[in-house]
Amino acid sequence: MKAPSGPGTSCRNCHGGDGEGAFGPGLAGRIDLTYERFRDYVRNPVGRMPAYVESELTDQEIADLVAYFSSLPPVVKPGAWRVELPKDAARGQQLAIAVIGCGQCHGATFETPRHGAAEVDGDFEWFKRMVYDHVAAQREQWKQLDPAITPTTPQPAGPPGRNRVRMGNYSPQRLPEPVLKEIWTWAMEDLGKLVPLTARLTAGQQGLNGATYNVQVANAGVKSKGLAAEEVTVEIELPENAKVVTATGTGYQGPHRNSEGKMVAAWRLPRLSATEQQMLTLTLAQPASALRGVVHWAKPAVKADGEVMFELVSGGRGGRGGA
Ligand code: HEC
Ligand code: HEC
Structure with missing residues (x-):
């Protein structure tokens, strides 16, 4: 029997992909868990689990979950937690x-x-x-x-x-x-708090003077409410021997080695407010088979996940091999 799809798929984060148990108890092959008991628990849990309401997880979907779990053999030993507690956790x-x-x-x-x-x-x-x-x-x-x-x-x-x-x-x-x-x-x-910056790299025109790539950097926050990112740096790692013909966009800094010693083309945007977008372009003498880059920002400072990686999306023109 195939595992049901739908919102119930996040149950797996705690109960394991096949109901084998992890942070939460095993649900596979549990004859004690009739549809009624299962549904009552999901709607009104008494422990640490959040409650799921009908509009987001229907009775029918619960019935499908119960049918799936009861088609599986009971668990002997629960699986590992999906996310382990790091050492020295606050x-x-x-x-x-x-x-x-x-x-x-x-x-x-x-x-x-x-x-x-x-x-x-x-x-x-x-x-x-x-x-x-x-x-x-x-x-x-x-x-x-x-x-x-x-x-x-x-x-x-x-x-x-x-x-x-x-x-x-x-x-x-x-x-x-x-x-x-x-x-x-x-x-x-x-x-x-993590400013929701996004970056999309696509291959654009391939002209006489080279292959152009576009980077669209955006702040996906809610207009006039979301946090702005300040001192935003956008870097594209330059392939070996790549020659930059030209570039456009705010704060272009030209090819140079970054603090990790990599050759990059970089832009420095003073500020990117919620809903704001910036289009940057880079023209290389020869098409690149792969390109990747990173966005980071100085303010508001974060202690984790403060980097947005991006790479050439597949199907773009200009890239060899198309991947
Ligand atoms: C079943 C997995 C799951 C658990 C458990 C869970 N969350 Fe979430 N949470 C999500 C998902 C998925 C979203 C995105 C919106 C959605 O689909 O509900 C979300 C959204 C959020 C948001 C809003 C994010 C936004 O985009 O505005 C906050 C805040 C949040 N969770 C905090 C918590 C806290 C605190 C707990 C524990 C008390 C918790 N969550 C437990 C899955 C979970
Ligand atoms: C944040 C982790 C978490 C998520 C997500 C979660 N559960 Fe649970 N679940 C638990 C824990 C822990 C228990 C044990 C009792 C308690 O603390 O609530 C439990 C208990 C249960 C029970 C009762 C089992 C028994 O032994 O009586 C059922 C049924 C259940 N969960 C179904 C679901 C379903 C269906 C979903 C998804 C819609 C889900 N759970 C999502 C953590 C989770």
Whole structure:
């Protein structure tokens, strides 16, 4: 039997890909878990699990999960946690990964919540709502990011994306506010809110004077709410013997060796505000078979994930081999 698709796929982060158990208990081959008991638990969990509501995970989808798990043999030994607790973890990180379990979905450095906070420069009140009233709060934020999204209830079945949310709602009784505050302080104050910068590299014109590549750098935050990134550096690593014919865009710095000794073409943008985009171009004498680069920024400073890597997207003209 094939594993069901849909929002229930994030159950695997805690219960294992085949219900073998990890941070959460094994669900495979459990004859005690009838559809009713299973559904009651998912809708009203009593432990550390968030609650999943019908609009995001339907009764039918729960029935499919139950059918799938009961088609599997019972587990002898649960699997490893998806995200292990790093050595010397700060207390907030311990709570997030090992006690509450947010980190089993969000990873050891909480990239998604930190991006979300920077998208609207959210404060602790914002965070609380995102956790305790996740479905409504997340839908509102998606709408702010993209007014074209019209949430309907119940949500259409289909792959998770911006039609349905995948995280459930937590209850303040089982996840008290002071505990959540410690997670907030670790993620948003110690590691820092993460400005949602994106970079896309595409091959453009191949002209008489060389092959041109475009880099579109953008701040995906919500207009006039999201955090700006300051002192943004965009670097493209130059292949050996590459010759730069010309380049355009704010703050172009010309080919030079960066602090790691790599030859790069670089741009320095003083500031990139929420929704702002910048188009940079680089023309090389010869087409490159592969190109990659990185964006970083000085402010607001972050302690993890402060680099956005990008590379030539496949199917672009100008690149040899097309990959
Ligand atoms: C953050 C980790 C996490 C996620 C995500 C998660 N669970 Fe759980 N689940 C647990 C834990 C831990 C338990 C054990 C009791 C508790 O602490 O809630 C549990 C218990 C259960 C139980 C009761 C099992 C028993 O032994 O009685 C069911 C059923 C269940 N989960 C189903 C699901 C389904 C379905 C999903 C996805 C829609 C899901 N869980 C997502 C952590 C998680
Ligand atoms: C089942 C996996 C899962 C668990 C467990 C989980 N999250 Fe999430 N969380 C997500 C996903 C996926 C999103 C993106 C929106 C969505 O699909 O729900 C998200 C979104 C968020 C956001 C909003 C980000 C944005 O884009 O605005 C915050 C804040 C957040 N989570 C915090 C937490 C905290 C704190 C915990 C633990 C108390 C937690 N999450 C537990 C999966 C999870």
